[in-house]
Amino acid sequence: MNAILEDSGDDTKGFFDPNTNDNLTYLQLLDRCVIDPSTGLTLLPIHDPSSSLNHTFIGYDIKKVFKGVMVKVTCGKYMGMTVSLWELLMSEYFTEQQRQAFIEQYRNKTLTIEIIVTKVLEIIEHSVKTANVVFEGIREKVTANQLAEADIITENDLADLREGKKTVKDVTENESVQTYLQGKPSIAGVMLPDSQIMSVYQARQKGILRPGTSLVLLEAQAATGFIIDPIANRKFSVDDAVKARVIGADLHAKLSSAEKAVTGYQDPYTGKKISLFQAMQNDLIVKDHGIRLLEAQIATGGIIDPVNSHRIPVHIAYKLGYFDTEMNQILCDPTDDTKGFFDPNTHENLTYMQLLSRCVTDQSTDLCLLTIKGNDKRVTIGGSAKEVFQTTYVSVRYGRFSNKKVTLWDLINSEYLSEEKRQELLKRYNVNGLRGKVSILELLNSAIIDEKTYKNVLEGKLTIKDLAEMGTVRNFLSGTSCIAGVILQKSNQKMSIYQAKKEGYLTPGTALCLLEAQAATGFIIDPIQDRKLTVEEALKQKVLVPELYEKLLAAEKAVTGYKDPYTGKTISLFEAIKKDLIVKQHGIRLLEAQIATGGIIDPLTGLHLPLEVAFKKGYFDADLNKILADQSDDTKGFFDPTTQENLTYMEMLARCIKDPETGLFLLPIRFDAKCHAIY
CATH class of the missing domain: 3.90.1290.10 (Plakin repeat)
Structure with a gap:
């Protein structure tokens, strides 16, 4: 078989050159191929006079010339050997850029083969000299040649290293070089x-x-x-x-x-x-x-x-x-999708660069450390107030922000403000809301306070405490009392809604409606211990039982917001009704309970809204207003166990008694109402 392959007659020339119509051996056909500079792959050229292929690839004719020139090498891995100019050019001593330059200069006849040979040997000699000049890379040693090829050091630096005019230490004192290395x-x-x-x-x-x-x-x-x-x-x-x-x-x-x-x-x-x-x-x-x-x-x-x-x-x-x-x-252009890091202090999604800017440098080690602020009585800020801080730019004259415009939010969260000062600023801006902090800006935007009141707070003329105690503001912040429980007439015994159901004073359906109204207006209420609890907390504290958990969790979304299945955004109770995420009759009952206890709740801010603001935000509309104003039996979703009447939530509240100890509203039930509940 070896003899057959060595005597390559037409019988063993099993490959065809479509350009010359020659029958060739595979080795001969390979020899006529070109090299793709970007991949190093061997490609068979199909000749087209109009093609620019020969200017992009190393063609067969040039390859043949370079393969025919034999060069004796005196240093490096080819020391003492005579190898082709082609093999030298394809070795690791040359970058693709250098290779292409030599080919192009030969093709354009600006360099002769003899000059190319001389230059090739010089490059190999210089490479060998600098091969021992190494730098500490991230995980491995890096040569001076590698740094030059990456434009990290200049050709002059390379020459100085080669000739001993500069040391590795000299070059790495350049901050840019040190950064690229380490x-x-x-x-x-x-x-x-x-x-x-x-x-x-x-x-x-x-x-x-x-x-x-x-x-x-x-x-x-x-x-x-x-x-x-x-x-x-x-x-x-x-x-x-x-x-x-x-x-x-x-x-x-x-x-x-x-x-x-x-x-x-x-x-x-x-x-x-x-x-x-x-x-x-x-x-x-x-x-x-x-x-x-x-x-x-x-x-x-x-x-x-x-x-x-x-x-x-x-x-x-x-x-x-x-x-x-x-x-x-x-x-x-980093959006929230590309902000993959989390600030545990402000609960923001940030880029790594932003998170780094909030770190401090340990003086003893020069390491970058993320400061964890104290959590005791910490004030956070969200919603539109946070947006204002993030879009308000300030020109800074000193420090690391010198001569830059940075956001007020970045300044507040920078190392220039102590935690005490930061908290003081945020406290001046924040008000306690239904489920969290509400900014005074949100109160202004919701028409709960006017411009004058807003400025008085900012200027310190009116305290947050004074503002929160103003009747109208207090009602929009935390709402008025819902039906918190029941009170048995004659005995004056107070009970939670769930306890009244358990004792048989309320039917399961009546109790569920009242508990859903509690969840949809803010909290599940324990009237005995005067506690307001989230649905989850109520379950843990055994104010509720597990069988009610899912239904009340669904009703609680009237406060915390529903998730739009198409956009993923938080939407209000009314928007959820329109998108059929909640049964209309059920939704109307919860909405009516909100209106009766302070106003429609904005799940984004946790505020009860005036009706005209709810209209503007799309949390209410004229059709629904008409339905609620025309109170037929269809919209009377609550039941008085004493009189056996269907009522609106407002009508039920009007029949309640205010507990003098807690200020909570309790539904009076006749002692003999237990019979009706059972039968």
Whole structure:
């Protein structure tokens, strides 16, 4: 068989050149192919006189010339050998850019073969001289040539290193070079209010950070270089971090996956090492997860080249296919979808860069630490007030924001304000609402207070306490009392709605309607101990039983909001009725209870709204107003167990007695009403 293949007659020339119509051996056909510079693959050219193929690829004729020129090499891996000019050009001593330049200059006849040979030998000699000049990369040594190819150092720097005019130390004193080699600090751990420092994993174990928050912070560490122990100021690979017990074995798999953003992913088709961005393109990593890791890399010094173990400038990342314009646009215009990190202090979703800007630097280690503010009596702010702070820009003259315009929100949450001062500012702006804090701006926007009152609070002329005690404001903040329970006539015994049902004074249907009205107007009420509870709290405190839980949880959404199945946004009770997320008759009953106890509830702010404001917001309309105004039996959704009448909630409230001890409204029930409830 060897003799047959060596004597390649027409019988063994089993391949055909479509350009020359020759029968060839495979080796001969390979020889006539061109090399694709971007992939290194061998392609068979189909000649077309109008094609620019020969200007893009290394053609057969040039390849044949370069293969025919033999060169004796005196240094490097080819030392003492005579090899073809083609083999030298295709070796690791030359970048694709250099290769293309030589081919183009030969094609344009600006360089002769002899001059090319001389230059090729010079480059090999220089490469050998600088091969021993190495820098500390992220995980491996990096040569001066690699840094020059990545535009991290200049050709002049390379020449100075080669000739001994500069040392590695000299070059790495350049801040830009140091950043590309080692990166900038990632978030290494947390600092507690008492200045105690903890690793991210310790904070997770102690419940200071949520599992999800801590995981993304640890993934960011792994994807930017190392897992960090901020106490000992040591850096570990994921494997070593598990061995050193800096992290638990439970996170090993997830963090090893994130670490591939540094060490490289394996292309399942070629087996080659590829970058984080290429892994995203090949669906080896979920896009949202990949964006989070990529953004962390960019925020800490630049995209990591896993092949050469250092970070690279953006234009080099484009060139290598490690980044593109679409991804750049996504990261430049961060929406909530791309804000993959969570601030445990303000409960905001942020980019990694934004979260880094809120960290402090530990003076003894230079590590970046996320400060955890004290939770005792902390004031938070949300809704439209937060939006105002985030869209109000301030020009700053000093500090790290010097000569920049930053948002009021960023300034409030920066290191320049003590926690005490921050809380003081937020307290001046916040009012206690139905289920959380409400800003005075929201009161103004909802026409609950006027402009003059708003300014008086901001200027300190009127305190938040005084404002909240104003009758109209108090009613819109927390509502008026719903039907909190029952009172037995003659004995004056007070009972909760559930207890009255259990004792037989209320039918299950009547009790459920009254409990749903409680849930839909704010809270489940325990009139005996004067407690207001969420549905979940009521179940835990055994004010309710499990069989009522789901129904009352559904009614509670009239306060907390329903989720629009199409947009995912929080919508009001009325909007839920219109979208058929709740049965109309049931929804009208809950809405009527809200109106009777202070106004329609805005689930976004937790405020009871004046009717005209509810109209404007789309939380009410003329048709529904007409239905409620024309109170037929169809809209009388509540039942008086004493008189056996169907009533509106307002009519039921009018029949209640105010408890002098608690101020709660209690429905009077005749002692003999138990018979009606049973029979």
